[in-house]
Amino acid sequence: MNHADKMALTAYRALDEKKGRDIRIIRIADISVIADYFVIVDGGSSSQVNALVDNVEEKMHLAGYAIKQREGRDGTWVLLDYGDVIVHVFDSENRSFYNLEHIWSDGQEMDPEALQA
Numbered sequence: 001m002n003h004a005d006k007m008a009l010t011a012y013r014a015l016d017e018k019k020g021r022d023i024r025i026i027r028i029a030d031i032s033v034i035a036d037y038f039v040i041v042d043g044g045s046s047s048q049v050n051a052l053v054d055n056v057e058e059k060m061h062l063a064g065y066a067i068k069q070r071e072g073r074d075g076t077w078v079l080l081d082y083g084d085v086i087v088h089v090f091d092s093e094n095r096s097f098y099n100l101e102h103i104w105s106d107g108q109e110m111d112p113e114a115l116q117a
Contacts, residue, residue, distance in 0.1 A: 004029070004036035004084035005115045007065055011039045011080075011087050012112045014059035018043075018052050020089075025115070026100075026107040036084045038104060042095040046075025052089045053078045 008025050015023050020041035029036040043049040057067065057080065065082050072078035077094040080087040088100060101109075 006063075007060070007082055007085040008037040008039055008110070009112060009115045010059055010063045010065065011056050011082075011085055012115075014056040015039065015041045015052055015087075015089075017059075018048070018055045020048075020052050021092075023112075024101060025110040025112060026104050027110050028104055028107040030108070031104075031106050035081075035086045037086070037110070038100065038107070039085060039087045040090070040095070040100050041088070042090045042092050044092070046091065049075050049078065049089055049091050053080065056080055056087055056089070 012023055012025055020043060022042060024040045026038045026040065027036065028038055041052060043052050060067065060082060067080060068083050069081040070078065077090045090098065
């Protein structure tokens with residue numbers, strides 16, 4: 001498993017641990033230079049969005065991954081940039097509005113189990 005795979009899997013597990021909804025891992029390495037993966041999730045409330053963000057930051061830090069940039073509005077959408085992996089945490093309304101899965105549909109959706117191989 002390479003570095004980016006480990007990072008994406010760490011983020012996925014952190015989101016899953018806090019019951020993130022519809023977690024998607026999209027491999028964009030072959031179509032963009034901005035990152036290897038996007039990890040996209042939504043939470044059912046502003047509290048859950050914040051809890052998802054906090055858990056990703058904690059788990060990534062414990063795994064030794066430094067955040068490069070954080071942007072967004074707490075409780076509605078937050079982007080966590082770890083270089084090789086960018087995590088997008090939305091509330092339902094903003095996830096539908098931005099529709100990143102459609103914009104990045106040329107990327108390859110990954111099964112988290114495949115990243116462990």
